[in-house]
Amino acid sequence: MLDRSLQSVLDDVTARSPHEPEFHQAAREVFESIGPAIRRHPEYLEAGILPRLCEPERQLIFRVPWTDDQGRVHVNRGFRVEFSSALGPYKGGLRFHPSVDLGIVKFLGFEQIFKNALTGLQIGGGKGGSDFDPKGRSDAEVMRFCQSFMTELSRHIGADTDVPAGDIGVGGREIGYMFGQYKRLTNRFEAGVLTGKGLAWGGSHVRTEATGYGLVFFLREMLEAAGTDLDGRRVVVSGSGNVAAYAIEKVHSLGGTVVACSDSSGYVVDEDGIDVALLREIKEVRRGRIHEYADARPSARFIDGGTIWDVPCQVALPCATQNELDAAGARTLIRNGVIAVAEGANMPCTPEAVDALHEAGIAFGPGKAANAGGVATSALEMQQNAARESWSFAHAETRLEEIMRSIHRRCLETAEECDSPGDYVLGANVAGFRRVADAMLDLGVV
Ligand code: NDP
Ligand code: 2IT
Secondary structure, eight states: OOOHHHHHHHHHHHHHSTTOHHHHHHHHHHHHHOHHHHHHOHHHHHTTHHHHHHSOSEEEEEEEEEEOTTSOEEEEEEEEEEEEOSSSSEEEEEEEOTTOOHHHHHHHHHHHHHHHHHTTSSOOEEEEEESOOOTTOOHHHHHHHHHHHHHHHTTTOBTTTEEEEOBTTBSHHHHHHHHHHHHHHHTOOOGGGOSSOOGGGTOOTTHHHHHHHHHHHHHHHHHHHTTOOSTTOEEEEEOOSHHHHHHHHHHHHTTOEEEEEEETTEEEEETTOOOHHHHHIIIIISOOOTHHHHHHOTTEEEEESSOGGGSOOSEEEEOSOTTOBOHHHHHHHHHTTOOEEEOSSSSOBOHHHHHHHHHTTOEEEOHHHHTTHHHHHHHHHHHHHHHTOOOOHHHHHHHHHHHHHHHHHHHHHHHHHTTOTTOHHHHHHHHHHHHHHHHHHHHOOO
């Protein structure tokens, strides 16, 4: 139940932005957590922090025309939602997927504000992308699309203004094409304008691995807080992209075994443990489908459709997309003996799934804390760019580990302070919210 004052702000936000169900869902989750912070600090309400936080500072929607290899003209829609710059330049990824619309970008941008605040680093929140579908497109088509997208986006971004990175459908290849076009348009090698760059042209060690590695560092802390560890644990990871691949790699290096992963066509089960090198070869190099993994591994089988949450495991790491784990999936996991669930993706668990896990006493790590390692390492990339430095892999990984440990600690301490020990959702939302809200109080009504 929401306090009356919070409910009325949420009603207003929902009414002013209809047809954006994912944004409403993300806002409701934050509103349901921050009651304790609001009760202790009525000045947040008086200063209109909530309605201001829910209204992006700026929303850009633009045409992205491009030509395919047959010479046909296509028109996609580009988005950048610059949500909050209270703590630093807008920061957040770009998603290229046919499902992208304003509501999706707003939910992701809203989450990003609190996630970025939780890292303790100087980054505001934003998100962008396009309804462009890269599947089946040649490198040349992807390049032309990225160049057209950046031709418009370049007017709005900058190392001290807004710093995009990758997300679904945007990895090293796309960041390369976009950085090349930005550099050409501006005649500046402004390394800090994008993160996730290649190591030869301003990228940081560990940024590629950071979200997946960070997720597993966070999971390790959660298990330690529960008096146990990853050693010998059976783990299921959904997705098979950037976040999933490096989460699997880190689980294996810490003694667990990932027995299943997926893409939007189905999932594979491999009792010998997922072979990450093979997975990456299929997904990143061949840009193939997950059944090709089972075709190449005698120990693996492909299941067409169905749900990966049917695979019995002790730890579940949803790393594909929003609302991919519902109440039925959560109940199956609980029945099969899951002890921890941590979100690698953004909002992969439905509110009903989160309620079911909480009621069953399962340790649950929400995305804005558990997957913050990606954006945190982006901020480390910006730091290196500003200083014209390049850190070693070991140094960057140690910084990531420290950041994930401190996010975990901040969540637990805040939950404890709010009389909800062990509630990572409440801890993450209150801790993230307080940092942004306090900055907004200092900065006046802007
Ligand atoms: P990738 O594009 O590398 O991989 C996405 C994976 O998720 C693919 O396996 C894809 O399958 C699957 N997937 C995507 N959409 C759907 C869908 N609608 N239904 C089923 N499966 C789907 O993206 P990332 O690994 O970078 O991102 C995964 C998640 O992690 C996203 O929620 C993203 O927002 C979040 N995240 C990413 C960060 C990063 O640094 N990259 C940082 C923090 C969070 P298919 O190939 O079939 O589409
Ligand atoms: O959701 C996320 O945190 C990301 N896609 C990473 C954002 C970033 O700027 O590195």
